[in-house]
C-alpha cells in the first residue's frame with residue numbers, strides 16, 4: 001500500500017496568513033531577518049562553546065545541543081514559509097508535509113527533554129555540589145543528550161508514519177503556515193481517534209512529565225538557595241540557573257498554552273500568531289538569554305577575542321621583520 005496516495009491530489013495548500021500585497025514584502029523581510037539572526041546567533045553559540053575550554057561543562061554542552069536543535073527546527077519551517085509568502089504559491093507536496101511534521105515533532109520533543117536534562121544538571125550543581133563531577137560525569141551527560149534526541153526521533157517517526165496513513169480527501173487547505181499536526185487532523189476524512197490519543201499521550205509524556213521534573217528540580221534548587229547564608233553566595237547560585245529558568249518559561253509558556261487551551265476558545269488566527277511567535281522569536285531568545293545574562297559566556301567571548309588579537313599582533317610583528 002502506497003501511503004502517498006492517501007492524499008487525493010498528492011498535495012496541500014498552506015493558507016499561511018492573509019496579508020495585503022503592500023505588506024507582503026515587509027512581512028517577508030521581517031521573517032527572513034529573523035531566520036538569518038536565529039541561524040547566526042545559534043551558530044555563534046555552537047562555535048563559542050566548542051572553542052572555549054572553560055565552557056566545556058555539561059550545562060554548556062546541553063546548550064550547544066539546544067542551539068543545534070533550534071537551527072534544525074527553524075530550518076524545517078521558515079524557508080518554506082518564506083517561499084510561500086514571496087511566491088504566493090501555497091502548494092506543498094504530501095511528502096513535504098510529512099517531512100516537515102517529522103522535523104517539527106522531532107525538535108519539539110528533543111527540546112523539552114534537553115531542557116529537563118539541563119534542569120537536572122542545575123539541581124545536582126546547586127543541591128549536591130560536592131558530588132557534581134561524579135553524578136554529572138561525561139558519560140551521564142552524553143546519555144542524557146542522546147536519549148533526548150532518540151526519544152524525540154522515535155516520537156516523530158511514529159507520528160509521521162501514522163499521519164501518512166490518514167486520508168485527506170475532503171480538503172487540502174491547511175489553515176496554517178506549516179504542516180501543523182493539529183490543524184491537519186481536522187481535515188482528515190478517515191478516522192483519527194488513534195492519532196488524537198497518541199497526541200494526548202505524547203503531550204503528557206513529553207510535555208507534562210518533563211515539566212513536573214523541572215518544577216521539582218526548581219523546588220529543590222530554590223529551597224537550597226534560600227538556605228545559603230551569604231547574600232553573595234545566594235546571588236551566585238541563582239545566577240547559575242537564571243538563564244535556564246528564563247528559557248524554560250519561554251519554551252513552556254507558548255506551546256503548552258497553544259496545545260492545552262480547548263479548540264473552541266481560541267481562533268485559528270490566534271493559534272497561527274502564537275505559532276509564529278514560537279517559531280521565529282523563541283529560538284532567537286534562547287541564545288540571547290544565555291549570552292547576555294551570563295558572565296561565563298561573556299568572558300569566553302573576551303578570551304576568544306584576546307586570543308584572536310594576540311594572533312593578529314604576532315602576525316603583524318612577523319610581517320614587520322620582512
Ligand SMILES: *[C@@H]1O[C@H](CO)[C@@H](O)[C@H](O)[C@H]1NC(C)=O
Pocket residue numbers: 058061062063064065066068141142143145
Ligand atoms: C550534546 O551534549 C552532549 C552531552 O553533554 C555532548 O557530549 C555533545 O557534544 C553535545 N552535542 C552537540 C552537537 O552540541
